[in-house]
Amino acid sequence: MITIFINDAMKQVEQGASLTKVLEQYSLENDIQLAAIAVAINNCVAPRATWHTTQCQANDKLELFSVVAGG
Amino acid sequence: MVTEQLTSTASGNKANSGTKALSDSDFLRYSRQVLLAEVGESGQAQFANAHVIVIGVGGLGNLVAQYLAAAGVGNITLVDGDKVEVSNLPRQLLFHDSDIGVNKAVAASAKLTKAYTQVRISAVAEHLTATSMQPLFKLDRQYDVLLDCSDNFETRQLVNRIAVSQNIALVSASAAHFQGQLLCIEQQYKPDSGCYHCLFPADMKVNQTCQTIGVLGPMVGTLASMQSLMALQLLLGNKQLVGNLYRFDGKQFSWRQLIITRDESCSVCGQASHYNECVTSAGTANQNQHEY
Numbered sequence: 001m002i003t004i005f006i007n008d009a010m011k012q013v014e015q016g017a018s019l020t021k022v023l024e025q026y027s028l029e030n031d032i033q034l035a036a037i038a039v040a041i042n043n044c045v046a047p048r049a050t051w052h053t054t055q056c057q058a059n060d061k062l063e064l065f066s067v068v069a070g071g
Numbered sequence: 072m073v074t075e076q077l078t079s080t081a082s083g084n085k086a087n088s089g090t091k092a093l094s095d096s097d098f099l100r101y102s103r104q105v106l107l108a109e110v111g112e113s114g115q116a117q118f119a120n121a122h123v124i125v126i127g128v129g130g131l132g133n134l135v136a137q138y139l140a141a142a143g144v145g146n147i148t149l150v151d152g153d154k155v156e157v158s159n160l161p162r163q164l165l166f167h168d169s170d171i172g173v174n175k176a177v178a179a180s181a182k183l184t185k186a187y188t189q190v191r192i193s194a195v196a197e198h199l200t201a202t203s204m205q206p207l208f209k210l211d212r213q214y215d216v217l218l219d220c221s222d223n224f225e226t227r228q229l230v231n232r233i234a235v236s237q238n239i240a241l242v243s244a245s246a247a248h249f250q251g252q253l254l255c256i257e258q259q260y261k262p263d264s265g266c267y268h269c270l271f272p273a274d275m276k277v278n279q280t281c282q283t284i285g286v287l288g289p290m291v292g293t294l295a296s297m298q299s300l301m302a303l304q305l306l307l308g309n310k311q312l313v314g315n316l317y318r319f320d321g322k323q324f325s326w327r328q329l330i331i332t333r334d335e336s337c338s339v340c341g342q343a344s345h346y347n348e349c350v351t352s353a354g355t356a357n358q359n360q361h362e363y
Contacts, residue, residue, distance in 0.1 A: 036276035040329045045316065047269050047334030063327065065318060066278055067271045070247030070286060071131040071222040 002058040019046060019054040019062075026064070036066050092116070097189065101143050114307050115143060119189075121215045121306050122146035124207070126199050126230050128175040129153070130162040130291035131244050131298065132220035136179055137165060138299035140187040144306070147183075147190060148214070150207070151176040152198035162288030199226055208237050216302045219243035220295070224277045231256075231267035235340050240305050240313070243267060244298035248284045249321035251294040254331065255301055257313045258340060264314030265333030266340040273338075290321045 001012045006026060013022050019039065027034045039046050040063040046054055056062075093101075093112050097119075104110045104118075121144050125132050128151040136149055155163070155170040155178055163175075170178045180194035197203040199221070217239045219230045227243065234241035240257040256266050278284075297319075301312055318327045335341050 033276050033278075035274070036278055038271060038275070043328070044330045045270055045332045047265070047332055047337070048272055048275075049334050049336045063329065067224065067275055068245040068247050068250045068252045069222065069224040069227060069277050070282075071127055071129055071220050071245050071291070 002056065004056050004058070004060045004062060006062045007064055008061075013056055016055050019051040019056060022056055022062070023051065023064075032064075037064050038067065039064050093119070097143065100189075104142065109307060109309070117306055117308075118143045118303070119145040122148070122213070123216045123218060123302060123306075124148040124150065124214045125218045125220055126150050126226065127219070127221035128163075128179045129159065129220065129222055130286070130288070131246070131295045132175075132218075133163045133165045133179060134292055134295035135218055135220055135244075135299050135302070136183060136192070138296065139302060140183045140190045140192065142299075142303060143187075143189065144303075145190060147192045148195060148207070149176040149180055149192065150195040150197065150199055150203075151179075152196060162286065162291050164288075199229060201229070204229075204233060208233060212238055214239050216240050216242055216305050218298060218302055219245075220298070222282075224271075224273075224275075227267060227271075228273045232339055234258075235266050241267065242298055242301050242305065244294040246291045246294045247286050249287075249290060251290060251319035251321065252316065253294055253297050253301065253319070254316040255305070255313050256331070257305075257310065260310050261314045262340075263333050264331045265337060268339040269334035269337045269341075270316065270331050272334075287321070293319060293321065 002015050004011055004013055023034060023037060023039065027037065042061050093115055098105065101115050105112055105115050123139060123144055125136050125147065128136060128149050132149065132151065136147060139147055153175050155166045155173050155175055157171055160166055165179050165182050174196040176194035176196050180192045183192050195207065217230065217234050219227055219241060221227055221230060231241065234256065235258055238259050240255065242255050244253045245251065256264060258266065304312060314331050316329045316331050333340065
């Protein structure tokens with residue numbers, strides 16, 4: 001297991017876990033729709049198409065946010 | 072007396088071909104801006120020679136249009152098909168009770184034209200659609216900056232496709248509840264940053280709109296001020312903000328800055344995309360649904 005941070009909260013995930021797997025688990029635990037999430041890793045946005053090929057590393061800082069469309 | 076023809080020193084945008092001199096009265100009016108080393112007389116001339124287009128004249132667009140007109144941006148096109156409603160008045164500060172029922176672009180244009188006589192402001196009283204955009208975007212790089220002040224995700228996707236296909240710098244702001252987002256994209260300057268669609272794909276689920284969860288006027292105003300500042304920086308040739316997403320939390324008063332990354336498979340700006348085809352086909356599919 002490795003330690004990562006999701007929105008500043010510490011979390012243990014499997015070594016080599018893909019971003020898709022981590023986000024699916026997080027969305028289930030927090031009742032969030034996966035389709036409503038954008039994510040940045042260490043301050044760089046990870047496009048959705050790269051989630052399944054991106055492996056989380058120890059101490060990665062994930063920032064999850066949703067789109068704001070109002071104006 | 073300032074009579075010489077002023078030319079721009081910044082690179083990359085249409086304003087550089089500046090031909091408008093700074094008059095004595097303009098020099099007085101904009102003296103606090105001209106005092107800035109980053110602006111000076113040449114920067115003020117760049118503002119005067121610039122043409123920006125504002126999509127949506129609601130909470131964001133009201134203030135953005137006013138800030139840019141007050142700063143001396145010479146040509147401003149306002150696009151909105153909505154009419155003023157009483158629920159708009161707490162945050163759309165150009166409008167008053169007497170404007171209710173009037174088209175927003177028309178009402179804002181009339182007030183700003185009266186207040187800022189040196190600025191040319193035009194109103195397009197239509198929602199942005201694949202059809203209505205055609206006469207607005209006839210020429211490549213017709214505008215120096217495209218400001219997305221719309222209030223729905225579909226329009227934001229269309230604005231992004233236009234920015235990519237027309238090679239226009241896009242400054243997009245949004246606000247709802249106590250969350251705000253601001254980003255700047257310019258394909259020609261920083262293609263690795265991708266586009267709005269790389270960040271927020273069109274099939275993404277949207278939960279936050281002002282209509283469903285509410286918003287405070289100063290929350291929208293904060294984002295509008297930052298959006299205006301970003302547009303002025305771009306007009307001055309300052310591109311260091313391009314490719315960044317800024318997220319504002321209006322409860323904690325915190326800003327977070329992220330780097331936007333290009334999605335190589337993006338259907339709008341990715342390698343496999345065909346910019347103009349994207350604009351036409353996607354816009355046509357949605358042409359009856361874009362409102363802001």
